[in-house]
Amino acid sequence: MDWLVCKNKTDGELFIMSRLAREVSLNVLLDIEKGINSLVVKGFEDIDQATQYLIELNETDKLIDKTLK
16 A cells, blocks of 8 residues: 655644545545645655654754744
8 A cells, every 4th residue: 555645735734544545535625626735745655764753854844943043
């Protein structure tokens, strides 16, 4: 199963979901004519790889925020 690291467009929060769940979600949003509120950052074949990537992105964001303050 494919796993996707996604980013919420409104608050920038990262999350993981399966490709199947995302496709179902997108179909529902399109059917009710709502906007798509997230984008795919990167896809992975394994949930462990997706989780590690998400952790690394969050750590990088924290380091950047700390550096800029």
